[in-house]
Structures are given as structure tokens and as C-alpha cells.
Amino acid sequence: MSAAADMMRSVLDERDRATVTKILGERARFDAPLAPFTSWKIGGPADALVQVETTDELAQLMRLIFKRHLPWFVLGSGSNLLVGDGGIRGLVVRLAGEFTALDFEDDPSHVVVRAGAASSLALLTAQAASRGASGIGSLAGIPGSVGGALRMNAGTDQEIGEFVRDVWVQTPAKPDPHAVTPQYFYRHTSLTRDAIVARVTLAFPRADSTAVREEMQARLVRRKRTQPLQFPNAGSCFRNPAGDKAGRLIEAAGAKGWREGGAEVSDLHANFIVNREDASAADVATLLARVRRAVVEQFGVELELEVHFIGVFV
Ligand SMILES: Cc1cc2nc3c(=O)[nH]c(=O)nc-3n(C[C@H](O)[C@H](O)[C@H](O)COP(=O)(O)OP(=O)(O)OC[C@H]3O[C@@H](n4cnc5c(N)ncnc54)[C@H](O)[C@@H]3O)c2cc1C
DSSP: OOHHHHHHSOOOOHHHHHHHHHHHGGGEEEEEEOGGGSTTOOOOEEEEEEEEOSHHHHHHHHHHHHHHTOOEEEESSSTTEEEOTTOEEEEEEEEOGGGGOEEEEOOSSEEEEEEETTSBHHHHHHHHHHTTBTTGGGGTTOOSBHHHHHHHTOBSSSBGGGGEEEEEEEOSSSOSOEEEOOOEETTEEOOOTTOEEEEEEEEEEBOOHHHHHHHHHHHHHHHHHHSOTTSOOOSOSBOOOTTSOHHHHHHHTTOTTOEETTEEEOSSOTTOEEEOSSOOHHHHHHHHHHHHHHHHHHHOOOOOBOSEEESOOO
């Protein structure tokens, strides 16, 4: 068997498939395409794509993963991912059901929300803004789940990490929910790779709800004007280097409009790559490498990826 064919072969045997089906029934799908689950609409199949709806199901799955040493990956809303055309070996876990809960608590000084990791950040920002959550505008318009936002420390002028009160995770070695205290950095955290965020409590200082809503609305309007939201994309591809903007450097390198296959550097925002026409992961990866090389050659700045590459690139 060739090396490429070997990388495409499922790592799950019949026994693993049967055990996963026993835990999740029809919510376990095998050889399932991942493109529909990413904002770029790109990505090959997962050996198993499993939808987990309770902490108990997740604990059972974590125990199986631990016992059988199975590779796995947790997918949020797929808005910061480039999934390889060869797909992902092992289990791809999607949280749903009780993990989508959003509960607001009474607190005189803060808007406090307990959010399941699969809850929508857009829904959370809308509901928190109407309660007068100061600072929520910094998270408005960021697509994705609360778990993905926490892993990425997503944000703009302020980041989600600044508002965290507690974080609960489940891991293969410690499958029941337990609290951790990660550190937060620019677009990443100290959360260990084996941790699935199960839920998070966020607290925002209380402010006037009309003012908060108006500020948030202005930010959403600005995003619509400055981001190519009509084409599938994954937001900013590169992190901003210290003291500069990746988009400014890419534009100055003359890369706007560059194309590889169906992937194109956006004319509107140079740090966005859009899927214009059936782009493959290879198209996007080639374009990203071209852009990065041009910026190094012209400005001596090595851009770092913000989007996560995952799976088999063929
Ligand atoms: C139009 C657009 C605009 C954007 N604007 C911004 C912006 O202004 N600021 C910003 O920071 N980002 C921005 N993004 C990027 C993206 O939306 C964020 O990074 C988002 O937080 C990712 O969440 P997700 O659920 O889609 O995660 P995914 O893309 O699914 O996953 C991202 C990473 O998080 C991990 N992950 C997901 N869920 C969990 C979990 N429950 N536990 C542990 N790890 C998990 C995944 O394994 C992966 O490593 C933008 C993206 C788009 C498409």
C-alpha cells in the first residue's frame, strides 16, 4: 500500500465502530465528509463523526478513547479550521444537546452566563448585550461555538479569556467534568490538547443595555462592510505580528486577488482567503504558503497561522 493510501485508511476496527455505535446510536456516522461542518466548506471524511449530547456520553467516549488509544479531534463550528482533503483519522467529536445550553444568572454587578461549549457565540453575545454586558461588543460577529472561542481565546480589542469565571473540561484520562484554570494568550490558551471544554461561565460588568446594544450593532455593521462574508472563509488566516497587521502586510505585498485553484486572497480584506469555487484544502494551503513567502521576502516578517490545519493533506 502506498504511503498516501495508508494515511487514508480508517484507524477504527469493527470492534471500535460497534462500541461507538453502542454509545451513540445513529449519532455516530462513519466515513462522513467534513466539508459541510467547516465555514470554508472544505475537508475530506472523518473515520467517525460523532455527535455527543450529554456529559455522560462524552465520559463514555473518553474512556473508550483512553482504553483503545484512539486518535480524536473536537470540532466546534469549524470556523477556524482547514481540514485536509484526506480527512481526519479517528473520531471527530461534535458537541450538541445539553452542551448548547445558555443560562443567565442573577447578579447585581455583572451579567453572568453559564454556557455549554456547543452554544453559539453569536446567540450569547446577542442575549448578553440585551442585558447590558459591557465588553460584549469585542466578541460580536465572531462565528463559532463558545468552546472553540475559549480554545482560540477569540476576540478583537478584548478577548473571551478576560471574562472567564470558570471552565469545565473532560479528558480521556479524567473523563468526568472537572474545573481547570487555563492561561490566555493572543489567539491561544494553555488548555492541554486532550481537553474538551464542556462548559464555561463568563461574567461581564453591567452597563446601560441601550448603549451596549448600539455599540455592538455598529461593530456588526463595520464587519459587514470590511469582511467578504458572501464567500465561504475562515476569518483572518494569519495572526497579527507585534505592532502590525497581517492584512496590511499581505496587501502591501500585492497579494490581493491571488488565486490557486478555487481559493482566492480576498480583494476586500487581504488576511481572508475565500473559497470562490470548489476550492480544495491543497488550494488554500498552497495560497497561504505563497502569501507567507511573499511577506517574508518583501518585509522580512514571518507570519504565523491563526487557522488550525488538521487531518491529512494529500
Ligand atoms: C467571518 C469570520 C470572522 C471571524 N472573526 C474573528 C475575530 O474577530 N476574532 C477571532 O478571534 N476569531 C475570528 N474568527 C475565527 C473563528 O470564528 C474563531 O476562532 C472561533 O472562536 C472558532 O470557534 P469554532 O467553534 O468555529 O472552532 P473550530 O474552528 O471548530 O475549532 C477551532 C479550534 O478549537 C478547538 N475546539 C473547538 N471546540 C472545542 C471544545 N469544546 N473544547 C476544546 N477545544 C475545542 C478545535 O479542536 C480547534 O483546534 C472569524 C472567523 C470567520 C469565519
